[in-house]
Amino acid sequence: MxxxxxxxxxxxxxxAVLHAASKGYDTASFVADPRHLSGVVRFDLPRLGNIAGARGVHLQCHIGTDTLSLSRLGAHxxxxxxxxxxxxxARLLAQRCGAQVEFVEADVYDAAQVLSPGSFDLVYTGIGALCWLPSIDRWARTVSELLKPGGRLFIREGHPILWAVNEKHRDALVIEYPYFERKEPTVWDSNTTYVETEGSLTATVTHEWNHGLGEIVTALLTHGLDITALVEHDSVPWEALPGQMSSSPDGEWRLDKDAWRLPLSYTLQAMKRRD
Known part of the structure; x- marks a missing residue:
């Protein structure tokens, strides 16, 4: 390793333990209401369309709130x-909700080795996932290996230009971090996470990598997927730039001043070629 x-x-x-108990992930609502969906999945319902009956895999699923939400929309x-x-x-949450969702522990790059390659109608990746992967090309190859011909990738992510902005500046948008993928990671050291929690972290050091939007698109095209939709959004589901954003009724956060200055997230869809 x-x-x-x-x-x-x-x-x-x-x-995982802190998030499962946090108000931000609101696992209690999933248990109390069988129709409850995560904010990330709810945001993209018009773009997701009907996924009932689809065999899907959620890569980098974390504690499973998005995975469970997709299951509640009828996907296996x-x-x-x-x-x-x-x-x-994730398994505990599914059990508490009485949901038939399978959870597998494995590195994302090993997904095609531990799951059935070429058998999925849908590969889903939620927000805040790709920055933990050193190679976007390896990720795209994995997605292609998992999908059936004609299968669909659906991803909503933080925009790579957002990841390049230094959030410590509270009166300006200052690009200080890499936009393009680099071999060496950006190293962070923090005992907090992106939602309010009861405790703090002791394993504080993390490594991240950014991937430019063009790099993501090129990697998918290289590995046999065609882009079918790409929408950039002026919002994200957390306060990504503290002091410069406000929460909207839809649960998304937007810049207080001139939101048109910066894309904050995007939704991308791609289909695996049939030939």
């Missing part, structure tokens, strides 16, 4: 994550 994976796994094992879902702590919480 590389140092980066070991560091990130330790961090996400701790986050499997969630995959490299964190045993996250998988444990």
């Amino acid at each position: 590389s140092d980066s994976i070991a560091l990130n796994k330790a961090n996400w094992d701790e986050r 879902m499997t969630g995959l994550d490299f964190s045993p702590g996250a998988i444990a919480q």
Whole structure:
């Protein structure tokens, strides 16, 4: 195991327990209301369309709230994550909800080895996932390996230009971090996470990599997928730039000043070629 994976796994094992108990993930609402969906999935309902009966896999599923939401829309879902702590919480949530969702512990790059390659109608990746992967090309190859011909990739992610902005500046948008993928990771050291939690982290060091939008599109095209939709959004589901954003009634956060200055997230869809 590389140092980066070991560091990130330790961090996400701790986050999983804190997130499962947090108001931000609101697992109680999933248990109380069988129609409840995560904010991330709810945001993209018009673009998701009818997925009833589809065999889907959610890569980097974390504690499974998006995976469970897709299951509630009628898809037969499997969630995959490299964190045993996250998988444990995901399985517990599914059990509490009486949901038939399978969760598998594995690195995303190993997904085609531990799951059935070429058998999925839908590969889903939620927000805040790709920045933990050192190679976007390897990710795209994995997606292609998992999908049936004609199968669909659906991803909503933080925009790579957002990841390049230094959030510590509260009166300006300052690009200080990489936009393009680099071999060396950006190293972070923080005992907090992106939602309010009761406790703090002890595994504080993490490694991340950005991937430009063109790099993502090119990787998917290279591995046999054609882009069918790409929408850039002026919002994200958390306060990504503290002091410069406000929450909207839809649960999304937008810039207070001139939201048209910066794309904050995007939704991308692609289909695996049939030939």
